[in-house]
Amino acid sequence: MIDVEPRIRAALERLAPPETVEDANWPDALRRAGVRPRRRRGATLALSLAATGLVLLATPLGSAVVRGVGGFSAWLSRQPGSRAPEAVQRELAEADRQSWAAFPERPDVRELIRTKVDGASYTLHGFRSGNAVCLRLTVRGIRGAGPQLACAPVSELRATRDLIVPVKGNVGLGTVGPLPRDPGDPPTTPRAIATFGFAAEEVRAVLLVSDAGARRAVLGGGAFLHVLPGPARGNRVRRAVALAEAGRRQTVPIAVFAARQPTGIPARKARGPARVDRVVAGETIGWFVRREPRGAPFEASRLGRLLPHQTIGPFARVISPDPLDFLRMVVAENDLGARKEVCYYLVTRGGAGGTCAALRELFRRGPLALTWGFSGAGQQFWIASGLASDDVARVTVFLATGERRPAALRDNVVIVRVAAAKLPARLVGYDSAGRVVAVQTVGGR
Amino acid sequence: MSRTVRGDWRLRELEALYRVRFGHFLRVANAIAGDRERARDAVQDGFADAIRSRATFRGDGPLEAWVWRAVVNAARRARQRSRPEAPLQEPATNGRGPEPRSDVSALIALLPERQRLAIFLRYYADLDYRSIAEALDVEVGTVSATLATAHASLRKRLTEVRR
Numbered sequence: 001m002i003d004v005e006p007r008i009r010a011a012l013e014r015l016a017p018p019e020t021v022e023d024a025n026w027p028d029a030l031r032r033a034g035v036r037p038r039r040r041r042g043a044t045l046a047l048s049l050a051a052t053g054l055v056l057l058a059t060p061l062g063s064a065v066v067r068g069v070g071g072f073s074a075w076l077s078r079q080p081g082s083r084a085p086e087a088v089q090r091e092l093a094e095a096d097r098q099s100w101a102a103f104p105e106r107p108d109v110r111e112l113i114r115t116k117v118d119g120a121s122y123t124l125h126g127f128r129s130g131n132a133v134c135l136r137l138t139v140r141g142i143r144g145a146g147p148q149l150a151c152a153p154v155s156e157l158r159a160t161r162d163l164i165v166p167v168k169g170n171v172g173l174g175t176v177g178p179l180p181r182d183p184g185d186p187p188t189t190p191r192a193i194a195t196f197g198f199a200a201e202e203v204r205a206v207l208l209v210s211d212a213g214a215r216r217a218v219l220g221g222g223a224f225l226h227v228l229p230g231p232a233r234g235n236r237v238r239r240a241v242a243l244a245e246a247g248r249r250q251t252v253p254i255a256v257f258a259a260r261q262p263t264g265i266p267a268r269k270a271r272g273p274a275r276v277d278r279v280v281a282g283e284t285i286g287w288f289v290r291r292e293p294r295g296a297p298f299e300a301s302r303l304g305r306l307l308p309h310q311t312i313g314p315f316a317r318v319i320s321p322d323p324l325d326f327l328r329m330v331v332a333e334n335d336l337g338a339r340k341e342v343c344y345y346l347v348t349r350g351g352a353g354g355t356c357a358a359l360r361e362l363f364r365r366g367p368l369a370l371t372w373g374f375s376g377a378g379q380q381f382w383i384a385s386g387l388a389s390d391d392v393a394r395v396t397v398f399l400a401t402g403e404r405r406p407a408a409l410r411d412n413v414v415i416v417r418v419a420a421a422k423l424p425a426r427l428v429g430y431d432s433a434g435r436v437v438a439v440q441t442v443g444g445r
Numbered sequence: 446m447s448r449t450v451r452g453d454w455r456l457r458e459l460e461a462l463y464r465v466r467f468g469h470f471l472r473v474a475n476a477i478a479g480d481r482e483r484a485r486d487a488v489q490d491g492f493a494d495a496i497r498s499r500a501t502f503r504g505d506g507p508l509e510a511w512v513w514r515a516v517v518n519a520a521r522r523a524r525q526r527s528r529p530e531a532p533l534q535e536p537a538t539n540g541r542g543p544e545p546r547s548d549v550s551a552l553i554a555l556l557p558e559r560q561r562l563a564i565f566l567r568y569y570a571d572l573d574y575r576s577i578a579e580a581l582d583v584e585v586g587t588v589s590a591t592l593a594t595a596h597a598s599l600r601k602r603l604t605e606v607r608r
Contacts (some may be wrong), residue, residue, distance in 0.1 A: 007603070030496065075465070200465070
């Protein structure tokens, strides 16, 4: 018997691809209904908060929200908050110039939230560059607390049903006490831990629930920021609760990475096709075998420093599966005499990492050879990346929440960011006829 | 609670639904109307209908399903205005031009309208059976039977194609 459901889904994907919210125009719908658009009032928030039955703890966060804007649509139109000062624009441009994974477009940095907590100043900036939306937290007054950058795919903000999208959770800032020097020395605790992310337009408050209780985050410019000063050892923010108009309330878990597995997220089973429709054999990467100059050349003088301990062979290319994203992959030959390997290294703004394998071994378990991980502490978006054989025409990510996201695929390179809170994810490869040829699950079963 | 206040609350709910689910509404409308511009108009008109008659929503079922009914009806009207006799057509894809039609796509287009609508609402909008029933104004059992019939029909035709 034929299992038609996967084929229906595949056919429908082609029939009408997912739509974006960029064409949304609520005032136009109101006009068609004969209703004059009006400004919102604050009363809804008070009613919404009361309806939740939650006791809000007083917060020391004295916020100076720059400007309230319209949710994710403001991010999609690149206009959240207000334009950051020129000094900030130049600082990020300089950091970008020195980065191994530069943004595809020079970002117009926006200032979203500025606040003070426990004597330290926090500023949250944000920007969109191509298909990535990023938040950057800078801290003054805590020694050793460097800028914290985290990005999410634009597709997530377009498609998600969530009210908030955390991008960094429980980032330790500074340290209390001396750093441990010997094995018996007590570990340090951070001076503060920060959690931040994007917030939709209809969100009126965000509560962060840690082991010590609930505290209200600063909300502004389509983002939220929560700082927990002086946390006790082991204290972590576990979840965020978004409160919106009309009494809507949503809880989003904050994932903590432990022992190479996401923790703190609901135990869920992976969704999407679990079996292949067609078994393929003898997979390969044609352009690599033929040494076609795909993508961009590998600049040994620059990227070579990023991979000092790797043997990059004479043939190496840099592939950007999504030209509008800064994530890219070095695909290189590792010449070990008679045994030739293909190496693939994911390049992020924080560094590079990857692995090597003989081509015949690479696809031994199927035409998708993916690894997953993250770059930087507290990241709430983890990256699945790797190589697909020539048999794979497209890759779709099935999230544990039932949502689906497309994965960037070009020249056999696959890179996709996945919200940790929505793991496990099933990455499904389809051939050109829409048949499932590869299934790989990451972050669980 | 006065009618005015209740109406304002409903309007806010409708706006939240519009902003969160616009992409899904547009996708289903596109599949029904067969044209992205007409689909966008249908979504706007469907929501305008819902806004105008929001005071009549009794809350017997989910608000979203009630709005789906308005949008589906608007999309069907849009299709009928453009091609009164035509079956559902494969729509253009995001302005990038139509893609090659697969076997399954062609078979879906051959299904009776109710089956196609149920499939669109099930797979594009991720609606449960109860919401699909509300949207199509049928019983829940009818949705179950309709989807089962559509699956069986597709399975049979795919088997025939294989031979």
